[in-house]
Amino acid sequence: MSGQGMGETLPPPRDVIGPAAWLRENLFSGWVNSVVTLLTGAAIIWLIVTIGAWAVSEARWTVVTNNLRLFLIGQYPADQAWRILLNLGLISVLAGLSAGAWGGATRAMAVTLSALQLMLAALVVASPLGIIPAGVLVLNAALVWVAFGFGLRGWIPRRPLLIAWVLSLPVSFLLISGVAGTPFPSVSSNVWGGLLLTVLLATVGILLSFPFGVLLALGRRSQLPVVSIMSTGYIEIIRGVPLVTILFMADIILPLFLPGEWRLDRVARAMGGITLFSAAYVAENVRGGLQAIPSGQIEASQALGLSGAQTNIHIVLPQALRAVIPANVGLFISLLKDTTLVTIIGLLELLGISRAILAQPDSFGAQMEVYVFIAAVFFILCYAMSQASYRLERALGVGTR
Numbered sequence: 001m002s003g004q005g006m007g008e009t010l011p012p013p014r015d016v017i018g019p020a021a022w023l024r025e026n027l028f029s030g031w032v033n034s035v036v037t038l039l040t041g042a043a044i045i046w047l048i049v050t051i052g053a054w055a056v057s058e059a060r061w062t063v064v065t066n067n068l069r070l071f072l073i074g075q076y077p078a079d080q081a082w083r084i085l086l087n088l089g090l091i092s093v094l095a096g097l098s099a100g101a102w103g104g105a106t107r108a109m110a111v112t113l114s115a116l117q118l119m120l121a122a123l124v125v126a127s128p129l130g131i132i133p134a135g136v137l138v139l140n141a142a143l144v145w146v147a148f149g150f151g152l153r154g155w156i157p158r159r160p161l162l163i164a165w166v167l168s169l170p171v172s173f174l175l176i177s178g179v180a181g182t183p184f185p186s187v188s189s190n191v192w193g194g195l196l197l198t199v200l201l202a203t204v205g206i207l208l209s210f211p212f213g214v215l216l217a218l219g220r221r222s223q224l225p226v227v228s229i230m231s232t233g234y235i236e237i238i239r240g241v242p243l244v245t246i247l248f249m250a251d252i253i254l255p256l257f258l259p260g261e262w263r264l265d266r267v268a269r270a271m272g273g274i275t276l277f278s279a280a281y282v283a284e285n286v287r288g289g290l291q292a293i294p295s296g297q298i299e300a301s302q303a304l305g306l307s308g309a310q311t312n313i314h315i316v317l318p319q320a321l322r323a324v325i326p327a328n329v330g331l332f333i334s335l336l337k338d339t340t341l342v343t344i345i346g347l348l349e350l351l352g353i354s355r356a357i358l359a360q361p362d363s364f365g366a367q368m369e370v371y372v373f374i375a376a377v378f379f380i381l382c383y384a385m386s387q388a389s390y391r392l393e394r395a396l397g398v399g400t401r
Contacts, residue, residue: 063366068127074193100151105392189267193348205274213282238280289320329389
């Protein structure tokens with residue numbers, strides 16, 4: 001063979017590497033696997049064609065579009081809905097700036113927020129809400145990318161940006177609830193509903209239960225018997241009862257222990273019940289991460305003269321929290337779906353408002369369309385949370401270092 005022939009690079013055989021080899025190895029490795037593959041493929045194609053034909057020619061999607069405002073904000077006053085759009089605009093700017101400054105999971109969050117607002121704008125165009133709300137949603141989606149460009153340039157330091165996120169929580173609450181005697185009139189939480197209430201319940205539950213759960217996990221491992229016993233008792237008692245019980249207790253029993261003139265509205269009670277319930281499960285997840293830290297690291301920190309608080313803050317917690325990201329994200333996804341249980345105490349979140357819509361005479365027989373829409377909304381939200389979790393895990397090297 002000539003030298004030129006010996007130096008020639010040949011492509012790998014198709015029966016060893018490539019799509020054909022993958023199909024032969026995984027789907028058609030034998031006659032049994034081939035039959036199963038063909039039957040499964042035929043069933044999937046039939047299912048897609050059947051559902052597609054129903055969705056295009058038979059489904060009454062006008063039930064969704066005509067009641068889109070109820071699905072999104074419930075009975076929130078229509079003339080005050082601009083406050084929710086303004087709130088979305090502020091969050092869009094912060095998300096874009098964060099994506100440019102930090103990247104990783106924050107970038108996934110910004111992309112998801114922009115895409116969700118564009119999809120929502122498409123639904124609004126097809127509804128009686130008009131073109132103006134759809135235009136504002138498109139503008140908010142564009143603001144994400146404009147702010148992303150500013151964030152890439154590093155014009156806003158990370159610490160002020162983090163402070164802005166913390167301040168955005170009370171600002172968002174004030175925008176939605178309002179204050180009497182201001183340009184933002186008060187709106188009772190009893191009329192909050194739909195997707196707005198679902199997102200608020202999940203967001204507050206996640207943000208409050210996480211630090212509370214971390215404290216409970218540290219308390220359970222405390223050397224002080226009183227702290228350890230109280231933390232352990234709380235965790236075991238809460239984990240021993242269903243969320244429905246906690247919600248009933250928060251709605252009915254909690255007001256009995258409050259001063260006579262102090263009344264919590266129903267939404268605040270639901271947020272409290274969800275937070276208390278979720279914190280116990282966060283604590284157990286975090287405790288598993290704490291137990292995974294080698295004792296030699298703690299002994300080394302003690303030898304260096306670090307206090308217990310310094311050891312936990314700088315050595316133990318960063319590793320433990322990074323290790324339990326998948327477990328906590330799975331818990332938070334479950335928390336998002338569990339917000340549907342607040343219907344038992346009279347709150348009309350996304351699923352509850354759908355039942356009210358189905359009670360209308362014009363919506364009789366449209367259960368499939370409504371529940372498919374609700375399932376699609378929950379799937380998009382849960383999928384977005386899981387993708388942000390995967391990006392955060394890759395950025396922090398979970399499972400690789």
